[in-house]
Amino acid sequence: MGLLEGKCVVVSGAGRGIGRGHSMVLAEEGARVVVNDIDRSEAEGVVKEIEEKGGTAIANSDDVGTRAGCDALVSSCLSQFGRIDAAINNAGIVRDRSFLKMTDEEFDDVFRVHAKSTFWVSQAAAIAMREQGGGGCIINTTSGAHMGNFGQTNYAAAKGAIASMTYTWALELVRYGIRVNCIAPAASTRMTAMAKDADGKDIELPFWDPALNTPLVAYMISEEGKWITGQVFATGMERLGVMRQPAFGKTLVREGGWDVESVRRFFKDGLGPELERFGLMKAPYAFYEGLEAP
8 A cells, every 4th residue: 555545636737747757656656646737648648657557547638827727627636536635736837038038928927827826726725625624735846946046037936936825825724734835846857958057058957857856745745744834845856855944034133223324334244244145056145345237
């Protein structure tokens, strides 16, 4: 018997890459899986692989870039399997472009498919979990890109929103026994194949098996993982780590509050050494002498 025997799970964007890896591994652990992908042939291909290995799955091609599609995805799990125990928000797209050239459409498309899809699927799933009782699990997908990554204003914004929603939902849903966690995966996918450096040149990355992101997901969905909520984890490759959550650092206090002159006097020596490195690559803070326009 697998770790997830009898669990009913939906996985969005599961026709390829990380979502496919989730579906395959979860089915191997005994879960009944709804494999969602807007490309139905890809979803059906994953279902066939699962069934050939003795697992149970159904294909779903609802568009999770719409609320109606997300509602239909959750409903398909309820109608086919009678309940929903976990929702994995994996669907995503990229429309990389530098900030000054990015269009409204490029921003909106990425934010909708990542952040709004996560909101819609999770809300429908959580309502169903509350009504059926017994708790459940939501797994979201963020990225280290939300720390800042060149050419990815839209993607970084969406992934940052997903991390923040994870913390909020974990607070709100604990009363219903619903855990909410998030992974920041590493894998070779169609999206990573388009990775570029700060100069816009292609980056050649090693192969990272997408399925290596799923073991922790399986554990968090299982009965053994009921103690984990409100966390973001780094998964994939050979790593397994906890992502530090946003927090205030060193704080200066001045009786009566701060005026402009006191900020001028005390800020640089008091907080200057504390300024954070920023961006995914975390280069040392480089601007103590100021930023000069060319």
